[in-house]
Amino acid sequence: MGLFSSLFAFGRNTTKKVLIPEGEFAVVTSSLEGKPAVIVVNTSLRKFKPKDIFGWSCSLIMNYKEFTESGMPTSEESEFVYQYLEGLSKQIIGDPVHPNALYLARVTWGGTCEVIWQVNDPKPVDGLLKGIIESGSYPREFDYRIEYDAKWNNVSWYLQKFK
Numbered sequence: 815m816g817l818f819s820s821l822f823a824f825g826r827n828t829t830k831k832v833l834i835p836e837g838e839f840a841v842v843t844s845s846l847e848g849k850p851a852v853i854v855v856n857t858s859l860r861k862f863k864p865k866d867i868f869g870w871s872c873s874l875i876m877n878y879k880e881f882t883e884s885g886m887p888t889s890e891e892s893e894f895v896y897q898y899l900e901g902l903s904k905q906i907i908g909d910p911v912h913p914n915a916l917y918l919a920r921v922t923w924g925g926t927c928e929v930i931w932q933v934n935d936p937k938p939v940d941g942l943l944k945g946i947i948e949s950g951s952y953p954r955e956f957d958y959r960i961e962y963d964a965k966w967n968n969v970s971w972y973l974q975k976f977k
Contacts, residue, residue, distance in 0.1 A: 832867055834913060835859065849885045851923035853972070859918055859932070860973045868916050868932035869964035872906070872939055874899075875928045876956040885924040895927055898953055902946075906931055906939050914938060919972045930969055936960045 835858035842853045862868075876899065880891040887895065899920075908914040915931040933939050943958050961968065 832864070834916070835862060837917065846923050849924055851921060852886075853922075854920045855972045855975075856916070856918050857973070859916060862916070865932075865966045866964040868934050869962060870933040870936040870939075870960055871963040871966070871968045872915065872931045872933050872936070872958060872960045873928060873968075874902075874930075874943070874956055874958040875926050876954050878925050878927065879954060881925045885926075886922065887925075887927075892922070895954060899927065899929055903929065903931070905942060906933075908938075918969055930972070932963075932966065932969070933960065 837856050838858040840855050840857045842855070844851045844853060876895060878887040878891050878895060880888045882888065886892075903917055906915045907917065914935055915933040918930045918932055919928075920930075921928040931939075940960055946952050963969070966973070
């Protein structure tokens with residue numbers, strides 16, 4: 815059972831009731847370009863509607879400092895980055911009853927960790943991430959992008975591939 819959330823539809827003067835599904839996650843080990851990859855996908859979002867309410871895709875890629883030849887982080891590095899990104903994710907999502915973002919996926923591969931959220935209002939997320947970069951208060955180098963993607967075309971591969 816998910817949460818009902820009343821969200822302001824970004825850029826519109828309407829409010830909609832949205833059923834936010836409880837997270838169901840698939841963990842898949844795979845390989846990308848010949849290197850191991852671990853992909854975690856929130857499969858409960860596969861049938862989520864209306865996608866346009868969370869029509870902005872935010873992708874953050876953080877570089878690991880300590881990783882093996884295969885590009886996978888050491889266990890200590892993995893735990894450190896995971897804890898940092900979990901805290902950051904809580905800030906990006908905001909109020910769990912009326913979230914501003916939905917956690918979609920995490921990909922660990924090639925010395926990096928990418929986290930993807932679908933976002934309702936991109937302004938606070940962009941402000942948060944720009945503020946972290948400007949203040950230099952990040953433990954590892956990272957970059958991010960936020961793009962409008964009302965049909966979730968940029969992330970459909972994750973939702974279709976991992977059932």
